[in-house]
Amino acid sequence: MTLLRVEGVSIQFGGVQAIQDLDFVINPGTIHSIIGPNGAGKTTLLNMITGIYAPSTGAIYLDDVPITGRRPHDLARLGLARTFQNLQIMRTMTALDNVMVGRHLHLNRNLLSCLLRLPSVTRGDRQARKRCVELMESVGLGGYIDAEAGAMPYGALKRLEIARALAAEPKLLLLDEPAAGLNATETKEIDEVIVKVARSGVTVVLVEHDMKLVMGISDHILVLDYGRKLAEGTPEAVRANPAVVAAYLGAVG
Amino acid sequence: MAHNVRPSGYSKFAKKQTYTRRMGTKKNRAQMLLSERGGGLSLLILVILVLPLFLANNYHYDVVVNIGINAIVVVGLNLLIGHAGQISLGHAGFFGLGAYVSAVLTARYGVHGLVALPVGALGVGILAYAIARPVLRLSGHYLAMATLGVGLIIHIVISREAWLTGGPDGMYVPPLEVMGVAVYGGPVWYWIVAGALILAVWLSLNVIDSPVGRALRGLNGSEVAAQAAGVDTTRYKVMVFVLSAVMAAVAGSLAAHFSEFVSPTKASFLQSILFVTMVVLGGMASTFGAVLGAVMLTLLPQVLADFADYEQVILGLIMMAVMIALPKGLVPTLTALVKRWVRRAGS
Numbered sequence: 001m002t003l004l005r006v007e008g009v010s011i012q013f014g015g016v017q018a019i020q021d022l023d024f025v026i027n028p029g030t031i032h033s034i035i036g037p038n039g040a041g042k043t044t045l046l047n048m049i050t051g052i053y054a055p056s057t058g059a060i061y062l063d064d065v066p067i068t069g070r071r072p073h074d075l076a077r078l079g080l081a082r083t084f085q086n087l088q089i090m091r092t093m094t095a096l097d098n099v100m101v102g103r104h105l106h107l108n109r110n111l112l113s114c115l116l117r118l119p120s121v122t123r124g125d126r127q128a129r130k131r132c133v134e135l136m137e138s139v140g141l142g143g144y145i146d147a148e149a150g151a152m153p154y155g156a157l158k159r160l161e162i163a164r165a166l167a168a169e170p171k172l173l174l175l176d177e178p179a180a181g182l183n184a185t186e187t188k189e190i191d192e193v194i195v196k197v198a199r200s201g202v203t204v205v206l207v208e209h210d211m212k213l214v215m216g217i218s219d220h221i222l223v224l225d226y227g228r229k230l231a232e233g234t235p236e237a238v239r240a241n242p243a244v245v246a247a248y249l250g251a252v253g
Numbered sequence: 254m255a256h257n258v259r260p261s262g263y264s265k266f267a268k269k270q271t272y273t274r275r276m277g278t279k280k281n282r283a284q285m286l287l288s289e290r291g292g293g294l295s296l297l298i299l300v301i302l303v304l305p306l307f308l309a310n311n312y313h314y315d316v317v318v319n320i321g322i323n324a325i326v327v328v329g330l331n332l333l334i335g336h337a338g339q340i341s342l343g344h345a346g347f348f349g350l351g352a353y354v355s356a357v358l359t360a361r362y363g364v365h366g367l368v369a370l371p372v373g374a375l376g377v378g379i380l381a382y383a384i385a386r387p388v389l390r391l392s393g394h395y396l397a398m399a400t401l402g403v404g405l406i407i408h409i410v411i412s413r414e415a416w417l418t419g420g421p422d423g424m425y426v427p428p429l430e431v432m433g434v435a436v437y438g439g440p441v442w443y444w445i446v447a448g449a450l451i452l453a454v455w456l457s458l459n460v461i462d463s464p465v466g467r468a469l470r471g472l473n474g475s476e477v478a479a480q481a482a483g484v485d486t487t488r489y490k491v492m493v494f495v496l497s498a499v500m501a502a503v504a505g506s507l508a509a510h511f512s513e514f515v516s517p518t519k520a521s522f523l524q525s526i527l528f529v530t531m532v533v534l535g536g537m538a539s540t541f542g543a544v545l546g547a548v549m550l551t552l553l554p555q556v557l558a559d560f561a562d563y564e565q566v567i568l569g570l571i572m573m574a575v576m577i578a579l580p581k582g583l584v585p586t587l588t589a590l591v592k593r594w595v596r597r598a599g600s
Contacts, residue, residue, distance in 0.1 A: 050481060076483030088481075090474025092538075093467070100464075101471035105483040107464040111492060114463035115456045121463050149474075161478075168482060 002064075003028040003172055003203050004049070009058030011048060018044045019227045022058070026172070026205060026220075031198045033206040033214040036224035037247060042207045043085055045224070046176050049205075050082050051075045062172070077105060079171030083161035085180060085207075091150035095141065095160055098149050099132040100125075102167030128167075135163045139193050155186045162193060166202070173197060174205040179213050191217060211248065215239065223247070290458050293541045297454060301447045305440070314439025316555050321446035322508045324547035325453045327531040328540055329500030332457060334529065335538035336466060337493045338473030339389065340397045342525050343404030344501050347377050349520020350407055351502025352509035353418055356426040359510075361417070366429040370506040374499050381498035385491040404525045412517045423516030426509045442511045449507060450544075453500060457540050460496075469493055470538075501528075534575060536582025545583050 004026040011019045019041045026032045034042050047053045049060060054069040061067065062078055070078075081102070090098050107124045108114070114121055136145055139159045144152055149160065158178055165173055175194065179187040187210070195217055198204045208214045214221060214235070221238045223230040231241040238244055308314055326348055333339050354373030358364040364372075388399045411418050418424060429436040436445070460466050472479040472486040479486055509515045518524065527550060535546025553571065557564045579586040 052477065071485075072477070072480040073483050073485045076481060082481050084478065084481075088475040088478035090471050090478065093470055093474060097467055097470070098474075101467050101479060101484070102482045104464060104468055104471075104479075109464040109468065111460075111465055111496070114460050114465040117459040117463070125463070164478070164482065 001028070002026065003062065004205075005061040005064070006045075006049070007059045007061070009045075009048065009055045009060065011044065011053060011056045017227055019048070019055070022224075022227075022229055024222050024229065024232060026203065028171075028203050029198075029201065030219040031194065031204045031206060031217055033208055033218040033221045034224060035208055035211060035214055035221060036230070038209070039226075040224040041227040042209075042224055043176055044227075046082065046174055046205075046207050050080055050174060076168060076170075080174070081165035081168045081170035081172070082174040083158075083165050083176055083178060085176040087154075087157050087161065089149050089157050089160060091148075093149055095136065095144045095147050095149050095152060095156075096129065096132055098160055099136060099163045099167045100128060102164035103128045103132060105168060132163070132167055135166050136160075138196070139163045139166075140189060155182055158182065158186075158190065159193065162190075162197070166197065170202060172203045172205065174207070176207045177209055178206070179208065179210055187213060289540060290462070294451075294454060294458065297541070297544065298451060301451070305443060308439075308443075311439050314443055316552065318439065318442050318446050318511055319508075320548050320551040321443075321450045322504045322511070323528070323531065323551050324450050324544045325446075325504040325507075326501045326528055327535070327543040327547045328450075328453045328457050329497035330528055331532050331535075331538065331540060331543040332460065332469070333493050333497040334532050335536075335543075336461065336473065337469040337490060339392075339490055339494065340529070341400040341494070341497070342397050342522070342529065343400040343402070343407070344497065344528050345520050345522070345524035346404035346407035347381060347498040347501040348505040348508075348524070348528075349411060349515075349517065350377050350380070351505030352515045352519055353411055353505075354502075355506040355509045356424055356515045357417055359427050360425060366427070366506075366510055367431070370503065373506050374502045377502035378495050378499045381495045382491060385494040386487075389487060389490040389494060401522070401525075404520070404522055408517055408520045408522065411520050418515075418517075421517055423514055426513050426515055428513055429510040436510070446507060446511070449503070454540055454544065461540065465489070465492075530572065534572060534582060536585040539582065539584040539588075542582050542584035549583075 002025040006022060006024050009019060009022045010017065022045070034045060036042055044053065048055050051067070051070050051072040051074065059066055059068045062075075062080065065078070067075060067078065090101065093101075107128055108118070108120045133145055136142060139162050141156060141159055141163060144156055144160075149157070152160065158181075162175070162178065178194065179190050182190060191213060194204060194206065206214065206218065218235055220233070221235055222232050223238060223241075223244050225247045230247055231238050231244050233241075304317065308317060326344065330341065330344055333341055351373045354376055355366065355369045358369035358372065359366050384403055388396065388403070391399055412421050414420075436442070468479065468484045468489050471482065472484055472489060476486050505519065508519065531546035531550050532543055533546070534549060535544065536542030553568055554564060557567050560567055575583065581589075
């Protein structure tokens with residue numbers, strides 16, 4: 001039983017073939033990393049899985065249900081959540097309200113109920129607030145709960161995105177370069193958060209540039225280069241693969 | 254939003270206790286009075302109860318009722334502009350349409366005013382929905398242009414279809430009747446509009462502090478992040494556009510029956526701009542800012558009427574001065590000041 005299945009997916013922008021005929025599967029309960037040099041198509045692939053782009057050809061299945069071309073908010077309903085490489089924070093809202101937006105699908109969002117402030121709305125909000133505070137504490141943001149998001153440091157915002165994604169209680173969490181721009185200590189902290197998330201039963205797809213982070217925590221690695229699959233397997237197998245070494249170090253295999 | 258935020262004061266180590274303490278205890282009295290739901294709504298009701306003591310004649314009532322009617326429109330428009338971050342330069346069109354539906358149905362077809370009002374609201378709601386689906390795919394300047402076009406078309410139709418609307422000269426509207434008695438005169442209308450305004454403010458505060466309100470601010474902050482969180486952003490933009498248009502239409506119907514006269518100027522482009530300016534002047538995303546903006550911009554022209562030819566110039570200068578000195582608008586800037594003062598006095 002696979003959680004996510006990508007079959008023969010390609011996409012081109014103008015004349016550029018960003019992803020070419022890609023197949024892979026993601027098993028539930030694993031940390032699955034997608035790595036590759038800059039411009040390999042990692043973020044493009046993530047954007048196709050989460051519905052921002054529709055693939056030109058091929059199909060994507062979540063729990064054997066075809067999701068190709070579905071809109072992002074529909075996919076969220078099916079259990080997909082993600083973070084963004086270039087931060088997508090609601091800057092004028094508090095940190096807690098950012099996470100509460102992540103909880104959207106679990107709340108009573110009927111307009112009439114909200115206009116009249118029915119008890120079901122306030123009760124739901126109260127429970128959600130409690131859960132969101134817990135989530136923020138679990139990613140190490142306990143000190144920022146009432147802070148205005150726009151005033152928070154970069155490293156904290158990276159974690160805020162993770163908390164917001166987790167608030168949706170997803171089956172599959174896709175993290176787009178969560179460690180980009182962080183120093184060594186912060187990277188290690190993010191590492192711990194990711195492992196903790198995976199242990200709690202959420203399947204994690206990690207798009208990363210930094211090989212070191214990926215090797216330590218991944219169960220399975222997919223290496224992309226120029227939009228094609230270069231290698232796939234356990235961290236050890238990938239590390240030993242001469243094609244990967246060549247792509248990363250420029251050696252001639 | 255009700256809590257004091259001092260991000261620079263937080264440290265990684267002095268965490269938890271701040272929040273658990275706040276969740277465990279009631280907010281203190283000063284915080285309660287400064288929150289929109291607690292202090293703001295009570296203050297509004299207090300002002301409304303006391304104000305009639307200062308109203309000496311029909312002219313005073315006329316001005317105050319018009320303030321209330323404008324405030325209802327602006328409170329709705331603030332949800333669209335201040336919270337969802339979408340602009341509309343056509344809301345006077347919806348206001349005018351509400352007014353004319355009431356006028357035409359009651360004057361020409363003998364429909365009861367209390368039936369015409371919801372018919373107008375519903376009709377405008379349906380129209381706004383039909384317009385919003387294609388238009389709200391646009392953003393920024395393009396959205397401004399499209400809504401501007403909508404307002405202009407409504408204005409032109411009202412001005413041209415003289416057989417129905419009386420054309421540029423406007424038309425007479427019979428007074429509203431409730432159980433056979435004509436509702437007539439400033440004092441009665443004062444309480445009707447006051448009730449409608451309090452209702453509008455209450456509904457607005459409710460929506461703001463709900464999953465819908467957070468979804469609106471969320472899509473304003475980052476549309477792709479809101480979508481990734483499951484917010485159907487198009488649907489929410491359409492929803493708030495329709496809601497604000499319906500509020501404008503209801504205010505328009507009230508205005509028509511109150512003044513017993515409608516003319517196309519109510520639906521003009523200038524009026525649309527005035528509504529938007531009220532939102533910005535009072536303070537974006539602040540419900541009471543919207544009310545204050547309506548008060549200022551309805552009252553000022555009356556106060557400045559003595560300056561005759563210079564009225565518009567002085568009005569413009571005042572608005573420029575406020576926006577330069579208080580770029581976030583009146584209410585957000587002032588509450589931030591008071592909050593800082595309370596915090597200093599409390600510590």
